[in-house]
Amino acid sequence: MNTKYIALSPIYSTDSNLISQATYNKDDLRSIRCLKWDVPFDERKNIIGVYGEDFFTTHVAGQCGLHLCNVDDHWLATVPNQYLKRTVTRQKLKDVSVEDSFIKPVEAKYFKAGIYKTKEAINGFNNLDKDQYVYISTVVEWDCEVRTFVQDDEIKTQSTYLKDGQYYIDTHIPKDRDGFKKFTNAFLNDPEVKLPKAIVIDFGYIKGFGWALIEANPVYSSGIYACDPLKVLEVLIKSCEN
Template structure:
């Protein structure tokens, strides 16, 4: 039996880096074809998947995989001690009257997350299902954002990706790294039992408030930025369970 990881047919820098990282690994990364269809003869050998969330869900059904991810409302249940901002979870219709809020669809598919002066400013609002589930939060200013691939409550690799309103993958300073790891240890000590064993966690610094949890994302569809691709690959494999 081979250990195949199904890669999306969409070529990206992340998928290319994972492909290179697999050369000396026990895994075979295969894009199969552009129809998002894994041939029958390979399905038993597919142990993980990586790509866009819709692609991953389709392939997981074909290959008998359970894709690990946090509960839909998980972020709203985390204490403000760690989020440093008020976060709520509910139906889109419940927030129509609110102004100047950050809003994100919980299924990542219906609309692009962002800060909206009015909820009705969401692009394509008139076509949205008002019963769809969303996260909202008060608007804060992020000075730094960092992605962490986590397995068994340990950060395996991390990378910054945003600093002072611009894309930035430069290494953290020694002080930033020390502070982030300390914050992570305190956070994971309280919330490890609420998360899958393999997950991506984003942390950052909110202006005037300090280190905070941004969100949790499934490893099987998360971007790598400057993370170590070999280490990220292991977390991705662990985030998919063969049924």
């Protein structure tokens, strides 16, 4: 039997340990820790998934010839407003002129996403690449936030991770469960919404407006929270194409 592997970051975390444990239930699948960010040459052909920090997953995927599924860099700003329920734009950091807005890096987490009165208030602003793209959105108040692992436009597992601004890790949807199901079904089945075969989608309930899309994240570097690790593993493998 030809054993396949999930390549894990050398940084041990609760999430990577859960992925590792999930492989124990598979006869022909195991995990391997890449202590020096290198997969042994003879095993590279047997790597079918990677999990860890953004830079690690990109590096190891390149070694092993994997294509990592993700949304396009401009994706969030193209989503129909009926799902965003707030204004979201994408522009270069040097061109940002709005005040009291939520600002988030489009690509790697070069700075902490958050509400900023001005762009200059970003920690370490003077050392940032001003040509990098960021998302700017109007400030809203989230009642709760839910992470979903999505494969082929279907939620495979989900977990609440924030409620009233505090961590709330539970499989239970604490607000308008029927509305959540109706909203996510409409979003995932809308032909105008372009998604890869496997992706993490975060949804939230905006006070006064209802359920809305927060953002999309790559499966191979997203936290699991209370999601089912076995389901996460299945979606993770689909997100890493040979």
